[in-house]
Amino acid sequence: MAFAAFGHSGGSKSDFKTPRKTSVKVAMALLIPGMLYLGLFFITPLVSLVVTSLEVPDGSGEIGRYDYGFEIANYWAVIETYWPHIARSFFYALTATILGLLISYPLAYFIGVKARRWPILQGLMLTLVIAPFFISFLLRTFAWKQMFANESLIVTTLQSWGVLAPDQYLVGTDFMVIFGLTYNFIPFMTLPLYTSLERLDIRLLEAGSDLYASPAKVFGRVTLPLSMPGIISGTLMTFIPIAGDYVNASSQFLGSSETAMIGNVVEANFLRINDYPSASALSVLLMAAILALVTFYVRRSGTEDLL
């Protein structure tokens, strides 16, 4: 290789340039599989989705037959029809994310900071956080449905205590869906929080208390800002998938028709009603809304230099 590089030109200028060009070419060549993958499995479906969302019925009156068109009104129609589902999705996602954060932060803090002195305990607790992944999440969600079923011990006990009315049940309620969403996404919140808290320098906390900050102030002024990268990635990794989730809220699992989220509506429109334009328009809307929210969130949190 070296001989070839020297061989075909005498000038030092091209000697310098040749390997550079080659490395650019190599980089491009290495990028091709990734680009192809993205083009094939991300860009193409995305374009197809947008195109479908603008289609119009073909006039034959048969269900599921559509022609290409530019029907922006599809969007207004789905917003009008499904705005409660859209609102509910974001409400569930927000609530489950906040609950997940409140549960995961102390957990991650304990594993990443307090348990540093006992590496075995640390490893064990991390394993326990990940352990649920060893079982399919459909099964786990279904197990929760069994546990909170109408005739279950939990429900009958709550009814006998008067917490629930005799004809009141848990499955199919907002509570149950948020419970399931929170539960299923806690590991995705805990792990990023753990990675950022695990690096937290205890000496900075000591410096904070040395500089007259009470433990609460030290948490607010030092620990919390320093774990911001973990909070941001944890909340994004839970909020985004929760907003599009359709398992927990479906009536086959923890929800009912009263708890349907966008995901359930999209599923119904695509697979049962065969209203492809509406399903596509909802998908595009969901994506755009998440993108806008996330951009706003990351900008606002101002953690660019910590990320």
Place this chain on the structure above:
Amino acid sequence: MATEFVARGSNLDLVGIRKEFPGFTAIDDLDLHIPAGEFFALLGPSGCGKTTTLRLVAGLEEPTSGQILIGGKDVSHTKPHERPVNTVFQSYALFPHMSVLENVAFGLKQRKIADPLKRASEALDLVQLGHLAGRRPQQLSGGQQQRVALARALVNRPSLLLLDEPLGALDLKLRREMQIELKAIQIEVGLTFLHVTHDQEEAMDMADTVAVMNKGRIEQMGAPEKLYDRPKTVFVSKFLGQSNLFIGKIVETSANSLSIDVAGYKISVPKDRAEKHTGKIAIGVRPEKADLFQTKPADSSSENLIGPGEVKDIRFTGVSNQFLVDVPNIGLVTVFEQNEGNSTVELGDQVWISWKVEHSFGLADLPADTLDEE
């Protein structure tokens, strides 16, 4: 408890402090009094308990028993943020998510003192870093970070400033510069400084009082010149500078001096410079107090004389030449000669070593390896 913005330092008193960690005792019955406005150095090897002492004063550790008084007030069981004390940490511990100015203003803001940013930038000017106020700590050099840490502590005008080997991470030249600067600042602000270090030169250079600590106890305490001139234990004589020690039974006692016999040589020490007057004693002399002679000098009652011995090693350090002389039946003796450009002693030469009796010092204990010979 609100901590007032003091203009002057306070006394620090440690009374019977004991600190046990699982498996070992870090500090064993420590009593210490540091007067207000003093620059006090706690000197000792790593693991001697000096950093633990500092952390106890800062409130980052709780004593197993004993009392800590700052300005006469018992703070033994108050939380770190309630103590009128600030620390310059060894690692600096600057907040990476704040600018240099915000770091310095942190303590002022916590205590809700007016104009925190103005005071903080004044403190930065004091350490000559005013122009870097907007930077993040990670963007500064080690020496600059150290000065930010100092400003962040000083700006609070603590009754007591604790320095935990703050110069340890700096290179030699910068360290010497910072020593001078630190001492100047201490004189200017008039606060009480408690400085922990394992660098004996640093301690002697800056401190009004040095306490040499070993195995959780203070071995000896005093002005640097006094400590150096009259160490009282083997540990102090070796840790604070270098010493040649000669061990032997006291064979002769006169009105104001006593002598031991070491391999046939008579080595004397003034009585008032000896810690004990009977039995076996270690007599020491500093290497720079001893002189080398290429011909045997005349015996004199005011001089100790040993030799001849062979020069085994000569080290040139610039300001001085350091000779290692092997005296038969005594062992290696170190002698420092000022580099005046007229040394003719060479490796392998036979030389005599002599020093004034009044430069000897008699120690209270014996080196550990000689004890079993008795």
